[in-house]
Amino acid sequence: MAGRIEDYALIGDLQTAALVGRDGSVDWLCLPRFDSAACFAALLGDESNGRWRIAPQQAVECTERSYRGDTLVLDTVWRTPTGTVKVTDFMPQRDRAPDLIRIVEGVSGQVDMRSELALRFDYGGVVPWMRRTDHHRVAVAGPDAVWLRTEPPLPMYGKDMRTYSDFTVEEGDRIAFVMTWHPSHATRPRRVAPFTALEQSLEDWEKWSAQCCYQGPWRSAVLRSMITLKALTYAPSGGIAAAATTSLPEEIGGVRNWDYRYCWLRDAALTLNALVSGGFLTEAQAWRDWLLRAVAGDPADLQIMYGIAGERRLTEFEVSWLAGYEGSTPVRVGNAAAGQLQLDVYGEVLDSFFLARNSGLRDEPHAWNLQRSLMEFLESKWRDPDEGIWEVRGPRRHFVHSKVMAWVAADRAARTVEAHPKLRGNADRWRSMRAQVHAEVCEKGYDAERNTFTQSYGSAELDAATLLIPQVGFLPPTDHRVVGTVDAVQRELDHGGFVRRYSPGTGDVDGLPGSEGAFLACSFWLADALHSIGRTGEARALFERLLAVRSDLGLLAEEWDPVAGRQLGNYPQAFSHVGLINTAFALTGLRGGRG
Numbered sequence: 001m002a003g004r005i006e007d008y009a010l011i012g013d014l015q016t017a018a019l020v021g022r023d024g025s026v027d028w029l030c031l032p033r034f035d036s037a038a039c040f041a042a043l044l045g046d047e048s049n050g051r052w053r054i055a056p057q058q059a060v061e062c063t064e065r066s067y068r069g070d071t072l073v074l075d076t077v078w079r080t081p082t083g084t085v086k087v088t089d090f091m092p093q094r095d096r097a098p099d100l101i102r103i104v105e106g107v108s109g110q111v112d113m114r115s116e117l118a119l120r121f122d123y124g125g126v127v128p129w130m131r132r133t134d135h136h137r138v139a140v141a142g143p144d145a146v147w148l149r150t151e152p153p154l155p156m157y158g159k160d161m162r163t164y165s166d167f168t169v170e171e172g173d174r175i176a177f178v179m180t181w182h183p184s185h186a187t188r189p190r191r192v193a194p195f196t197a198l199e200q201s202l203e204d205w206e207k208w209s210a211q212c213c214y215q216g217p218w219r220s221a222v223l224r225s226m227i228t229l230k231a232l233t234y235a236p237s238g239g240i241a242a243a244a245t246t247s248l249p250e251e252i253g254g255v256r257n258w259d260y261r262y263c264w265l266r267d268a269a270l271t272l273n274a275l276v277s278g279g280f281l282t283e284a285q286a287w288r289d290w291l292l293r294a295v296a297g298d299p300a301d302l303q304i305m306y307g308i309a310g311e312r313r314l315t316e317f318e319v320s321w322l323a324g325y326e327g328s329t330p331v332r333v334g335n336a337a338a339g340q341l342q343l344d345v346y347g348e349v350l351d352s353f354f355l356a357r358n359s360g361l362r363d364e365p366h367a368w369n370l371q372r373s374l375m376e377f378l379e380s381k382w383r384d385p386d387e388g389i390w391e392v393r394g395p396r397r398h399f400v401h402s403k404v405m406a407w408v409a410a411d412r413a414a415r416t417v418e419a420h421p422k423l424r425g426n427a428d429r430w431r432s433m434r435a436q437v438h439a440e441v442c443e444k445g446y447d448a449e450r451n452t453f454t455q456s457y458g459s460a461e462l463d464a465a466t467l468l469i470p471q472v473g474f475l476p477p478t479d480h481r482v483v484g485t486v487d488a489v490q491r492e493l494d495h496g497g498f499v500r501r502y503s504p505g506t507g508d509v510d511g512l513p514g515s516e517g518a519f520l521a522c523s524f525w526l527a528d529a530l531h532s533i534g535r536t537g538e539a540r541a542l543f544e545r546l547l548a549v550r551s552d553l554g555l556l557a558e559e560w561d562p563v564a565g566r567q568l569g570n571y572p573q574a575f576s577h578v579g580l581i582n583t584a585f586a587l588t589g590l591r592g593g594r595g
């Protein structure tokens with residue numbers, strides 16, 4: 001059975017990522033990309049759906065684990081009655097084939113170890129054909145091939161369609177297991193030198209992390225979140241995945257299980273803002289280039305999300321042979337939300353361009369042309385109902401947050417032309433749209449009796465996304481409607497000291513049965529809003545509560561269940577880590593990720 005979500009560590013090579021449990025088992029890995037089929041899918045089923053465990057023969061869970069310094073190299077340590085052993089897991093940043101390297105090191109005494117590899121391609125459904133070739137085991141099924149070897153060579157044996165190796169390590173021993181994926185039709189992959197690759201990986205990550213400009217009291221939490229965001233970036237294209245997994249449930253046993261291994265313009269724009277705030281401009285440049293390629297064409301064809309290389313078709317289907325995380329079905333691959341209209345995305349994208357420009361990112365003429373086309377499209381669409389930031393599968397509505405973000409788009413476009421007169425654009429028209437949106441939201445999206453903005457026009461429901469109103473500059477934090485909204489969200493969307501995004505249990509809010517946990521990004525937004533209205537003590541207390549629910553390695557899923565005291569939803573999730581970074585910046589008195 002899979003562990004708790006927060007029991008998993010993330011390792012990755014900037015093209016894909018693996019989740020490693022406290023028991024030494026890699027239970028999730030998609031090869032060769034984040035969104036490829038998984039060859040280890042025990043996370044969403046059981047051991048028979050593929051995993052790779054290396055651990056002492058006697059011990060179950062490790063005694064300690066940590067990332068080495070400011071890197072994505074994971075050390076897992078077992079202290080056993082006979083000795084201590086360490087397993088170091090990492091994926092070298094890739095030139096060609098992806099490698100997963102696991103180095104077993106004897107620390108003291110002697111420990112009997114076992115490696116048990118069960119490869120199951122196509123999301124745990126396909127058992128490969130295994131063969132031996134000079135010091136390698138090779139697993140082949142359809143388009144996939146995986147090569148396994150050790151350095152120095154160790155005997156391996158096959159049993160029950162798994163590959164085992166039993167061995168003993170003594171103090172000073174170092175044995176490297178190297179698993180390499182490549183297309184089955186290609187010639188054998190080049191050999192990676194595992195010990196050199198380890199040194200190189202440590203150096204690459206330390207060098208990258210050293211650029212982080214945040215120097216406040218929460219530096220280690222901020223940097224771990226930055227590293228996690230970087231790990232979710234698909235280096236060849238600059239696309240950013242929303243999370244490393246599919247179908248980790250928002251409710252244990254429930255149906256709210258979605259595939260997040262894609263690039264949402266919203267999540268990516270917010271991620272980019274956080275990276276820019278942290279001093280990482282190269283990623284901003286890469287994502288802007290990704291975006292220009294992905295959305296090239298008619299702005300009417302803009303999707304709210306794409307594949308990590310810019311693919312448009314993300315057809316959703318259910319993986320019937322996987323039993324789901326703790327029985328949470330269906331397991332979904334693909335995401336039908338790709339076909340939705342979500343008006344806030346335009347505001348997110350224009351805001352992130354605005355921030356990038358103000359942060360010194362090189363300007364490209366076609367980047368401005370793209371923003372102009374997006375504005376033209378939005379000018380004709382902002383009055384329409386949409387599916388909104390929460391991607392509800394019920395009927396379209398006039399979501400307040402969507403309209404506020406349409407205001408942001410018009411505001412940033414007008415201000416860009418004001419600041420850069422050489423850029424062509426009809427600032428008068430955008431200023432006029434900005435004024436119209438503002439007036440409409442304040443008239444139709446605000447409930448004067450309860451002194452709060454609502455989820456959609458005319459609705460009594462609340463929405464934590466309206467906490468962003470002061471952050472994006474729609475109204476000043478001192479405005480009584482902002483303060484009233486903060487109070488109302490605290491009163492009505494509180495979930496064990498954290499915040500729900502809306503009330504899923506009441507009425508037909510999102511078209512889905514069941515409930516969900518507190519939404520971590522929204523909880524960070526409440527901390528930001530509290531701080532902005534001068535209630536910094538409450539903001540800090542909430543922020544500290546949020547830091548406390550991170551995993552021992554500093555990772556966050558999408559949601560938190562305050563009753564069961566466990567994380568929920570896809571993992572690790574960029575949205576949550578972006579929230580952490582922005583709140584840390586705000587509470588430190590530094591600029592956050594908004595224009």
Ligand SMILES: OC[C@H]1O[C@H](O[C@H]2O[C@H](CO)[C@@H](O)[C@H](O)[C@H]2O)[C@H](O)[C@@H](O)[C@@H]1O
Pocket residue numbers: 242256258259260264266267335336337389390391392393575
């Ligand atoms: O719960 C309903 C929706 O959940 C997913 O969307 C959420 O995740 C996205 C990626 O992080 C985020 O951009 C969005 O705001 C969230 O609501 C799922 O992808 C949707 O299909 C689903 O309707």
